[in-house]
Amino acid sequence: KQTGANLFHSFGQFNIHKGESAMFSGSDSVQNIISRVTGGNASWIDGKLASNIPNADLYFLNPAGVMFGANASLDLGGSFHVSTADYLRLGENERFYAMPQADELLSAASPAAFGFLDDSISQISLEGRGKIKEQEWDGNPAGLSVSEGKTISLVGGDIEIKNGSWFMTFEMGELGFMTPYSEKMLGSLTAPGGQINMASIASAGEVSVENGKPDIGDMKGGNITISGKSLLDVSGQGAGSVFIRSGKFVSDDSAVYAKTYGDKDGGGIEIQADTISFENGSEINGNAYGGGKGGDVIMKASEWKNASRILLETHSKIEGAGDTGSLDISAKNILFSDGAYISSGTFGTGNGGKLTFRAEDDISFGGVSNDSYLNYFLRLYISNNPVNPQAAFGGIFSNVHAFSTGGNSGDIEMKSDNLFLSDAASIFSTTVGPGNSGHISIQAADSVMLTDAIGPRNWTGGISATSASPRPGSVTGNAGYISLESGSLTVKDGRFIVSNVGNDVIFYDLGFGNSGEVNIRVSGDIVLSGVCPYGNIYPIGSGIGASGSGNNGDFGNVFIEAHSLTIENGAKVTAATFGNGDGGNVDIHVSDSLTIRGSSPVKVFSSTDYSQFTVQDSFSRIEVGSYISDKDSGNSGTISVQAQNINISDRGMITTSTVGGGKAGDITLEVGRLELDNNASVTSASTLPENGGEAGLITVNADSVRLSENSSLSTEAKSAGGGKISVNAGNEIYLHDSQITSSVKQGYGNGGDVAADSKSILLNKGNVTANAEEGDGGAVFIRSENFIRSSESRVEATSARGNQGTVEIQAPDIDISGSLTLMPGDFIDATRMLPASCKERTGEDVSKFVITGRDATPTPADDLQAAPPENFVVSDRESKSAKKGFLSPEIFEDKELWGATDR
Template identity: 60%
Template structure:
C-alpha cells in the first residue's frame, strides 16, 4: 500500500507538473535557449519572463545582427526584447531545435528602425496575446534559409565554418516539399469596454512591412466586438461589427506567401514572387482582419495555392491625403465566404486602393455572416473636399467567377471623387446570384418597409457602381465584363447609377457564349438587370446615364429581368440624358415572361425587356441598337424607348438576320404606390415600342422604329408601335422584311394624341399576311395629320409578291386633322370582305388610298367557301354507316375561327 507521505509527494509532483503545463500554455515548453552556433555566448538558457536578447549574445556582420536559438517560446505575460547598436539594420534570428515556436507574449526591439527576421523551419504559432513592439518591419518564415544579396545564404540549420553575410536579405528559400505552418490566433468576441483603443494581433509601425512566408498560413478567431454604425444615408445599423485586427501595417505592406514545394520566394520590386512554385493554403477566418489602412493605404500581397477568407476582411482604406496602394491576391483558387469583405475605400484627398484578384481556377464570393452581411468588395470615395480622391480600380481574372448568396461589388462616390473602373475577366463562366429567397416571406416587402432591422443592403447581389445623393460632382466608374458565359439569377444585377451631380458610368459586357438572366425576388427594381440610371429629386440636378454595350453568342432575359438605360427626374429635380443601349448578339435573343411579383405604375413595365427611358424634367432618352440572328419577345416581354416628360424619346434600330417573333401577353400586378400595398391586374403584351407620354402640349417626340429582318411573325396581341400622348410627334416605323406574318390581334401602329402621326413603311420582298390584325396610324385629338402608310418601295416601284388581309385593317385616320395616305405596291392584293383599307378623318379632309396591283378588284379576292362546296359521298364508300347505322359519314370542325394557309405553304 502507498504511505501517506508517498501519496502526498505524488500529489505535490502532479500539481507542479500540471501547474507548469498550464503556465507553459499546454504543450509548449517554457523559455528561450541559445544554441551556441552564432557568437561566443555558447548554449545558455535566457532568464525570463522578460527575456533580454543583447547584441553580444549573437554576432554582427555589417548592418546585420545574427542570432541562433535552440528554442524560442514566449508565453502569456512574457516578453523578448532584442537590443544592439544603432548601426544594426536587420536583426536575423533562427530557431534550430526542430520544435515550433510559440509566441503568446510581446516580441520587441529597442534598435531604432531595425527590421526583425524570424526563421523557424519547424513552424511558428502566435497566440491571442501575441504583440509586436518594433520600430521596423517584421518578417516571420518557416523557410530553410534566408538568401543574402545575390549568392549568400543564412541557413536555418547551422553549418560548419558559417560565414555571416553583410548583404541585406533578398529572398526566402525552402528546401522541403511541405514547409511548416504559420498560425495566428485572436481573442474572438470581446465587449466594447474591453477594447484598449489599440489594434489587436501583430502590428508594425506606419509605413513598415509585415511578412508571413512559409507553408500553410492560418489566421483564426479574430478579435472584435459589436457596435452601432451610423451610415452615410442616415441609416443606423444596430448590429455592426468592429474588427480590431489580426495583422496590421498602417500605410505599410503585408506579404502573405503560402508554399507547398521547394523553391525560393524572391522579393522583387517590393512584392513577393513565387515563380512556378506550388502554392500552399492560406486561411483567414472567424472575423480575422488584414489591415493596411492609413493616411494613404498600404499594400497587401498574397500568394498561395488556395486562399480562403471566411467571415473575415482585408482593409486597405485611405484616410488622408496620400494615395492608396493595392490589394493583390494571386492563388490557384480564391474564396471569400460567409460575409467576408475587401475594403479599399477612400475618405480623404488620396486615391483609394486598387484591388487585383487573379486565379487560374475558381474565384468565389458567397454566403453571409451571422449579422446577414453578404460577402462583398467596397471601393467608395466619401470625401467632399474640393480635390477628393477617386476610388481605386478593380481587376478580377479567373477561370470561373461566382458571386452567390447576395455577394456584391460596391463602387461609389459620396463626394467629389469619381469611381474607378471595375473589370471582371473569366475564361469560362461568370455567375451572380441573389439571396436565397422564399417568395412566401415577401422578403422585398420586409426590406422596403424597414421590417428587417439587420441589414437592408442584401436585396440582391452583383456589381453596383453609384453616384450617391450626397455626391458633389464625382462620376461613377465604368464596368467591363469579359467571359465565355454570364449568368445572373435571383435579381442579381449590374448597375451604374447616379442620384448626384455626376454621370453614371458605362457598362460593357462581352460574352462569347451565352448571357442568361432569370428569376426575380420582387417587383420593379427588385427584378434586377443590367442598367445605367440617373435619378434626381427635390431640386437636385443629376448627370447623364452611361451607355450599355452587350456582345454575346446568345442572350436570354426571363421573369422580368431587363437591360436598360434610364434618366428620371421627380419632385422638381432635373436629370441628364439617358445613355444608348447597344446589343450585338451573333445567335438568338429571347425576352420572355413577366415579373411574377408585379410592377410599380410609374415604370409601366412588368415584362422582361431591353429599355431606354427618360422621365420627368430629364434629358433625351438614348437610342437602342440591336443586332442578332433571331429575336423573340414572348409573354409580355418588351423592347422599348420611352420619354415620360418633355424630352424626346430614343430611336430603335434592329438588324436581325433570320426572324423576329413577337407574341403573347401576361397579367401583371401593377402597384398603385411604391408602398406595394394596393395593385390592379393589367395585361401586358409583348411589343417593340417607342413612345412619348406627357400631359404637356410641348412634350417631346417619340423615337422611331427601324427593323431589318428576313421574317417577322407577330401574334396573340403582340405589337410594334410608336406613340405620343402629348404635343410631340409620333415616331416613324420602318420594316424592311422578307415576310410579315400577323395573327390574332397583332398590330403595327403609330398613334398621336395632339400632334401628327408617324409614318409606317413596310418593304416586304415576299408576303405580307394579316389575319385579325392591323397596320394603323391615328391622331386622336388636335389637327395633326394622320400618318402615311406605305406598303412596298415607291422609289423602286417594287412591292411584295402578296399582300393578304383576312379580317384585318390598314388605316391612316385622324380626328380633327386630315386623314393620312395609304399606298400599297404588290403583285397580288387579296382582301377579305370584312377587311378595311382606308384613310379617313372625322372632321378634316379624307386621306388617300392608292393600291398598285395587277388585280384591283380588291373586294372579291378572298371568299369563304360554302358548306356544300364539294359533296364527296357520291364517290367515297361509307364504312362508318355500315358499322353504326348512321345515314352518312361526316367530317366535323368544331370551331368558328379558321385561319387560311399562307400562299407560300400551298402545294
C-alpha cells in the same frame, strides 16, 4: 553578432507565453535583426516581441513552424517578417540557413528572398480573442501590428488566421432600446499605411521580396485561410498595400482593409492564388476618405470557387476625396452568390474606379442573403431612408455597382464565355450628381442569361447604366452606354429594373443629362420572355430599352443585331422619353426572324402597401414613345427593323406614340415576309386631346404582307394630323378580317394618306381607310396587277364633318374565263319535280330578268368580288391626284405618297 547593418541571433528554442516578452537590443546602426530557431520545435508566441533598436526590421525564421496566440503582440520600430523558410537569401548569393552550417559566413547584404529546400514546409498560424465586450478594448489594434508605414510578412507553408478579435456596437432603436448596429473588427494583422505580405508555398524554391512584394514564381502554392472575423488592415493617411500569394485563399466571415484617410494615395489589395473563395459575408474594402486616391483591388485565380455574401467596395466617401481605386478580377470561373455586393463609387468630386471581370469560362451572379451586415450597408448607402431592404425586397441580392454622386461613375467591363445573372442579381452603373454614369461592356463568347425572380415584391434585377436622383431635375450627368456582344442572349422573368421604372436592360435619366445607348450584337438568337412571376410595382415584362425623364437631355438609342429575336409573353424592347428631351430610336437587324407574340398577367403592387395589388396585362412589343402629356414634350424616337421574316401575333405589337405635343416616331419595316395574326398591330399614335403631335409614318417594304384575325397597320391622332402609311409588297398584300388605316379621332387634323402597291392585293373582310372626324379625309392609293376584295371589305377616305377624302385604285379588270371549268353537256331533267310556271298556268307570255357574272357562273354571295375600274373622287378639294389625273403614272411614282424607298 552584427555584420554591417545586420544583427544575427540563433535560438535552440523560442517561446513567449502570456504575460512574457522578448526584447531585441543593439546598436542604432542595425537595420535588420535576423533570428533563427534551430532546435526543430515550433515556436509558440503568446506574449510580446519587442525591439529598442529604432527602425530596425525583425526577421524571424523557424522551419518547424510558428504559432501566435490571442495575446501575441509586437513592439517594434521597424517591420516584422516571420517565415518557416530553410534559409534567408542575403543579396545575390549569400544564404543564412535556419540550421547552422559549417564554416558559416554572415553577410552584410540586405535580405532578398526566403528559401525552401524541399516540399515539407511547416505552417504559420495566428489566433485572436474572438468576441469581446467593447469596454474590454484598449483602443489599440489586436493581434500583430507594426508602426505606420512598416510591413508585416508571413511566408511559409499553410497560413491560418482565425477567431479574430471583435465586438458588437449598438444604437438606440425605434422603441427606445439599444439594438445591434455593426461589428467592429480589431485586427489580426495591422500595418497602417504600410504593407502586409502573405505567401504560402508547398514546394522547394525561393519567395523573392526584392521588389517590395512577394513573388512565388512557378512554385506550388499552399493554403491561406482567414476566418472568424479576422482582419488584415493597412488603412492609414495613405493606405498601404496587401499582397497575398498562395495555392488556395479562403476568407470566411473576415475582411481585408486598405482605406485611405489622408491626401496620400492608397496602395491597394492584390491577391493571386490558384483558387479564391470568399464566404459568409467577407469584406474587401479599399475606400478613400481623404484627398488621396483609393487603392486598386486586383484578384487573379485559376479558379474562383465562390464569393458568398462578400462585400467588395472601393469608394471615394467624402466631398473633395480622391478618385476611387479600380477593381480587377480574373479567373477561370467567377462566382458571386448569396447577396454578394461588388461596388466602386464616389460620394464626392472624385471619379469612380473601373470594375473589370475576366473569366476563361463562366461569370455567375446569383443567390439571396438576409445577412444583417449587408442589410445595414444597403440601408446606409442605397436607400437614403430607414427602410430595411429585407422587409422591402425580401433579401439582399448579388450586385455589381459603379456609382457617383459627384464625379464620374466608373466603367464596368466583363469578358467570359458565359455570363449568368440569376435571383435578381444586377450589374449597374449609376450617377446621382453632375458626373456621368459609367459605361458597361459585356463580351460573352457563348451566352448571356438573365433569369429567375426571387419572390414577391422583389427587385427583379438586371443590367443598367443610370443617371438618377430622388430629386427630379437635380442631376446633370449623362447615363453611360451598354455594349453587349455574345453568342446568344436570354432575358426572362421580368428582368431588368432600374430606378423602379422597368424590368429591362434600360437607361433611366431623372435630370438634365443625356441617356446613353444600348448596343446588343448577338451572333445567334435573342429571347426576351415573360414577366416577374411574383409581381412588381409596374406592369412591365422582361426586355431591352433606353429611356429617360430629364428636362432637356436627349435619350439613347437601342441597336440590336442577331440571327433571330423573339419577344414573348409580355416582354418588350423600348426607347422612351418621359420629359422634354427627344426619345431615342430602336434599330433592329436580324438575319432570320423577328417574332413578337403573347402577353402575360402581372400582379401590380401598390408602392405604399405591398398587401394591395391589381392584375394587369403586359403585352409583348417593340415600343417607342414620348410619355409626358405636355405640349412642349419631346418627340418620340423611331423604329427601324430589317429581317427576313417578321411574325407578330396574339396581341403583340410594334408601336410609336406620343401623349404630348411631340411627334410620334416613324416605323420602317424592311422585310421579306410580314405576318400579323390574332389582334397583332403595327401602330403610330398621338393621343393628346388638344395640340397633340402628329402620328408617325409607317413604311413597309416587303415581298409578302399578310394580316389576319383583327390585326392592323394603323396611324391614329386625336387632335393632329394622321400619319401616312406606305405598304410596298413585291408579291402580295392579303387582309383577312384586318385593316390598314389612318385616322384622326377628334380635332381638325386631316386623315393621313394610305398607299398600297403589290402584284396582288386581296381584301377578305379587310379595310383600307384614311378617315377623319373634324378635318378632311385623307387619300387612299392602291396599285396592283390583281386587286380583289370581298363585299364586306371597305376602301374609303371619309370625314364626319370635313371634306371627304380621295380613293384612287389602279388595277386592271379581272378576267378569269381562262380558268373556268366547262359545264356538263347533259343536265338533269327536273321539270317533273317542279310546279308548272305561271306561263304554263295562264298561257301568257312572261318576261324575265337574269343577272350573271361576265364569262362565269353567278358568284356566290359569300365569295370574293372582282373589283371593276372605279374612280371615287368624293372631295372637291384639289389634291395631287386631281392635278395629275386619275390613273396617271405620276401618281404612283410620287415618293412622298408611296414612301421614300425605291423598288
